Amino acid sequence: MSVLAQTIVGGILLGGLYALIGIGLTIVFGVMRVINFAHGEFLMVSMYLTYLLFTLWGVDPFLSLFITMPVFFLFGMFIQRFFISPVLKAPEMNQILLTVGIGLILANLIQLLFSADYRQVKTSYSDAVVGVSGISVSLPYSGAFVVAILITVALYFFLMRTDTGKAIRATAQDRDAAALMGADVGRISMITFGIGTAAAAAAGTLLTPVYYLFPTVGGPFTLKSFVVVVLGGMGSILGAIFGGLTLGIAESLGAVYVSTGYQDAIGFLIFLLILILKPSGLFGKSRV
Amino acid sequence: MKTLSNLRSNFVYAVVGTGAILAFVPFVLSSSYLLQVLIIVLLFVTLGVSWNLLGGYSGQLSLGHAVFFGIGAYGVALLSKPLGQSPWLGLLAGAVLSLPLAAFVGYVCFRLRGPYFTLATIALAEVIRLVVLNSVDLTGGAKGVTVRPLFKGVDKAPWYLLALGLAVFVVLVTYLITRSKLGYYLVAIREDEDAAEAVGVDATGYKMVALAISAFFTSVAGGFFASYLSFIEPDMVLSVERSVEICLLAIIGGLGTILGPVVGALILGLAGEWFRTNLGQAHLLTYGVLLVAVIMFMPEGIVGTMKKAGQVIGKRLSEERRRVTA
Numbered sequence: 001m002s003v004l005a006q007t008i009v010g011g012i013l014l015g016g017l018y019a020l021i022g023i024g025l026t027i028v029f030g031v032m033r034v035i036n037f038a039h040g041e042f043l044m045v046s047m048y049l050t051y052l053l054f055t056l057w058g059v060d061p062f063l064s065l066f067i068t069m070p071v072f073f074l075f076g077m078f079i080q081r082f083f084i085s086p087v088l089k090a091p092e093m094n095q096i097l098l099t100v101g102i103g104l105i106l107a108n109l110i111q112l113l114f115s116a117d118y119r120q121v122k123t124s125y126s127d128a129v130v131g132v133s134g135i136s137v138s139l140p141y142s143g144a145f146v147v148a149i150l151i152t153v154a155l156y157f158f159l160m161r162t163d164t165g166k167a168i169r170a171t172a173q174d175r176d177a178a179a180l181m182g183a184d185v186g187r188i189s190m191i192t193f194g195i196g197t198a199a200a201a202a203a204g205t206l207l208t209p210v211y212y213l214f215p216t217v218g219g220p221f222t223l224k225s226f227v228v229v230v231l232g233g234m235g236s237i238l239g240a241i242f243g244g245l246t247l248g249i250a251e252s253l254g255a256v257y258v259s260t261g262y263q264d265a266i267g268f269l270i271f272l273l274i275l276i277l278k279p280s281g282l283f284g285k286s287r288v
Numbered sequence: 289m290k291t292l293s294n295l296r297s298n299f300v301y302a303v304v305g306t307g308a309i310l311a312f313v314p315f316v317l318s319s320s321y322l323l324q325v326l327i328i329v330l331l332f333v334t335l336g337v338s339w340n341l342l343g344g345y346s347g348q349l350s351l352g353h354a355v356f357f358g359i360g361a362y363g364v365a366l367l368s369k370p371l372g373q374s375p376w377l378g379l380l381a382g383a384v385l386s387l388p389l390a391a392f393v394g395y396v397c398f399r400l401r402g403p404y405f406t407l408a409t410i411a412l413a414e415v416i417r418l419v420v421l422n423s424v425d426l427t428g429g430a431k432g433v434t435v436r437p438l439f440k441g442v443d444k445a446p447w448y449l450l451a452l453g454l455a456v457f458v459v460l461v462t463y464l465i466t467r468s469k470l471g472y473y474l475v476a477i478r479e480d481e482d483a484a485e486a487v488g489v490d491a492t493g494y495k496m497v498a499l500a501i502s503a504f505f506t507s508v509a510g511g512f513f514a515s516y517l518s519f520i521e522p523d524m525v526l527s528v529e530r531s532v533e534i535c536l537l538a539i540i541g542g543l544g545t546i547l548g549p550v551v552g553a554l555i556l557g558l559a560g561e562w563f564r565t566n567l568g569q570a571h572l573l574t575y576g577v578l579l580v581a582v583i584m585f586m587p588e589g590i591v592g593t594m595k596k597a598g599q600v601i602g603k604r605l606s607e608e609r610r611r612v613t614a
Contacts, residue, residue: 035403083580090587092402093349097539098583100351100532104576112573219528223414226407261422268411268418275400275408 006135007256008249013138015248016145017203021221022228022240023152024199027159030172030235031192034084034095038103040222042197045106046072046204047213048114054121054208061121061208062143068205069198076197077190084193085186103218111215119213126209144206151202155195156237168192172235200225220264227271246270299463299546307456314445323444327516329557330451331509336537336549337458338505343535344543345471346498347478348398349406351531352413355393356386356503358526360510362420362427365435365520375436379511386507387500394496401481410528417526432521435514447516454512458505462546465501474498478544506534529572536575540582542589551590 025039046068053059053067079102087098128139159165170178171188179185203221211217228247232239247267254266317323335357342348363382364375371377397408420427427433439446465471473494476484481491514520524530537556542548556575563571586593 035407083584087583090583093347093543094583094587096349096403096406097535097579101576101579101583104532104572105580106576108573108576223410227411230404230407259422262418265415265418268415271411272396272408272415275404275411276396 002134003256007252009135009137010141011249011252012245013141013145013248014252015245016148017206017244018224018228018247019241019244020148020151020199020206021203021225022232022244023155023237024196024203025225026229026232026235026237026240027168027172028193028196029229031168032084032088032189034088035092035099035226036193036196037096037099037222038106038218039196039200039225040218040220041103041106042072042076042200042218043204043207043221044213044215044218045110046201047208047211047217048110049201050205050208051119051121051213054123060123061205062147065147065202065205068201072201073194073198076194079197080190080193085189088189103222107215107218114215116215121208121213123209138210140209144210147206148203151199152237152241155199159237164188164191223271224264224267227267227274230271230274300460303456303459303463307452310452311449314448320444323448325557325561327444327448327451328561329553330448330455331513332537332553332557333455333550334451334458334505334509335534336541336553337455337462337546338502338509339534340538340543340545340549341462341465341474342495342498342502344538344545344548345466345478346474346495347481348495348499349402349535350397350409350499351406351528351535352393352409352411353502353506353534354526354528354530355413355416356389356506357510357513357530357534358417358420358522359386359389360507360512361435361514361520361525362433363507364511364514365433366427368436373436375438375515378436379438379508379515382511383504383507386503390500390503391496393503394492394499398492398495398499410531413526413531414528417522420526421522428521430521430523432519432524435518435520437518438512438515447512451512454505454508459546459550461501461505466546470494470497475544533575536579538589540578540589542592542595545589545591545595548589548591555590 021039021043025036028034028036049068049071050061050064053064054061059067083098083102084095087095123140125139125143129136130139130142131137157165159169167178167183167188168191170181171183171185171192175185178188224247228240228243231243231246232241233243247270250266250270251263255263258266313326314323335353339350339353342350360379360382363385364378366378367381368375368378371381393409393412396412397405400408421429423429424431438450465474473484473489476487476489477491477494485491510525514525517524533556537552538549539552540548540555541550541552555578559574559578560571563574582589588596
């Protein structure tokens with residue numbers, strides 16, 4: 001019984017991170033209807049930046065959040081402004097391919113700079129475990145979970161209470177109407193993409209103490225973020241949270257009770273099932 | 289029959305003629321290395337033209353085509369032995385198996401549109417890759433499996449000629465399709481699937497046909513590839529990178545054109561080889577840069593843009609002519 005509880009707790013912790021990654025993807029889709037196939041690569045580059053900060057200057061990953069998030073916010077705005085924005089009027093296929101291309105460039109640039117060797121960031125707490133009523137819980141994962149929740153809550157308040165946040169939601173609901181009401185849709189798109197990228201970057205930084213780094217680590221995360229978003233519904237933050245937790249728990253259960261080799265496949269199978277049965281997701285409102 | 293009269297067109301003569309000329313290459317080229325590069329280019333042509341039938345003409349962006357490449361590859365790898373030690377039969381078996389696989393992929397994915405379709409193809413391809421990777425007893429898993437060569441000996445000429453024949457054949461088949469009713473149905477589906485359905489075009493049915501043809505030739509190419517290299521493992525033939533590479537051929541050259549993937553194959557084949565020798569593993573960087581550049585500046589692809597430019601020039605010239613004679 002405690003194995004089951006252990007597995008579920010592990011799944012929830014992982015799920016928090018998946019939720020954070022998914023939120024980044026879903027707000028970008030909600031506002032710009034762009035499906036960013038490079039989302040996982042942003043996460044990956046952030047991991048490498050965190051690695052650099054740790055190896056060169058001993059900055060703890062949790063602290064480097066204060067660096068990676070703003071840096072990637074700006075990077076996201078840059079990408080949106082110069083690459084995505086010109087292509088927004090083109091057919092969807094082009095946008096997909098563009099982001100695939102950006103992802104390829106990022107992954108291979110990192111490989112050129114850092115080689116394909118697996119790297120690791122070993123902090124003092126990387127392997128630390130905490131015992132909570134018979135269940136041993138990984139400390140860095142717990143920390144990551146807490147931070148992910150904090151960021152998610154902060155983002156939620158930002159979107160609900162601030163003017164910019166409301167402008168973002170308005171643009172997501174109806175781009176033209178928002179423009180007519182005076183929202184600077186171009187700027188909103190830039191900010192939204194920046195937030196999405198920053199969320200992916202935050203997740204990357206938080207994963208660094210517990211995950212191996214290699215240039216192609218981003219790919220599976222891109223796909224997983226899609227699973228999260230499709231589960232919860234494109235454009236829905238609550239959906240992303242739900243989707244993230246679901247995926248985390250499903251993967252965790254799958255790894256323990258089925259096989260670790262098929263761990264990733266579980267997410268994809270859920271993904272395909274949802275796409276076939278309820279493509280708008282469990283909370284989503286947008287059309288397929 | 290309409291098909292036979294189409295065979296007498298200029299395009300067909302040009303393609304067959306080019307093919308005949310190219311057939312002499314291995315006998316005048318002394319560099320075995322260059323011949324090997326050309327074989328890969330020709331393989332790319334087959335892959336690109338096959339993919340384009342579904343991607344360019346039917347408008348369904350599949351990023352999971354590696355799954356067909358892979359079944360062809362593993363077909364020749366695993367089925368040659370039970371079929372009398374013949375890699376040719378193994379290749380054929382793999383190609384035939386691609387058809388039910390295509391039916392399955394189509395069944396799962398064709399109910400989805402646009403980016404959801406693409407995502408589904410990626411997800412399905414990844415699941416299959418993981419299955420192959422984990423079925424170690426059956427497929428050798430990550431250790432890979434050796435493959436019998438189609439042609440014994442070191443001479444690359446027969447490989448080249450086979451690849452050339454395959455490429456020419458696929459180009460001709462695509463050409464015939466574009467001139468047939470099927471071709472028009474596919475374009476209609478691409479442009480507006482709902483409208484096509486409204487006028488009675490069975491969208492799912494024809495998409496399946498396009499997918500089946502595309503899958504078949506992709507898997508033949510996969511079988512060739514496996515036998516040519518005499519060793520395969522899942523990441524070589526079933527990876528997302530492979531799928532992206534295949535799709536890139538048509539994108540760069542021009543979706544929805546017949547010669548587009550040929551141009552794309554030339555560029556990616558030759559440039560890819562140059563970068564592979566100079567940049568090692570990160571040669572995929574060129575793929576990314578090319579993809580971004582093409583999408584941003586030449587979304588119609590090279591051939592597509594040239595076609596458009598040609599149309600614009602042609603229009604201008606006829607306007608001039610009209611002005612002069614008036």
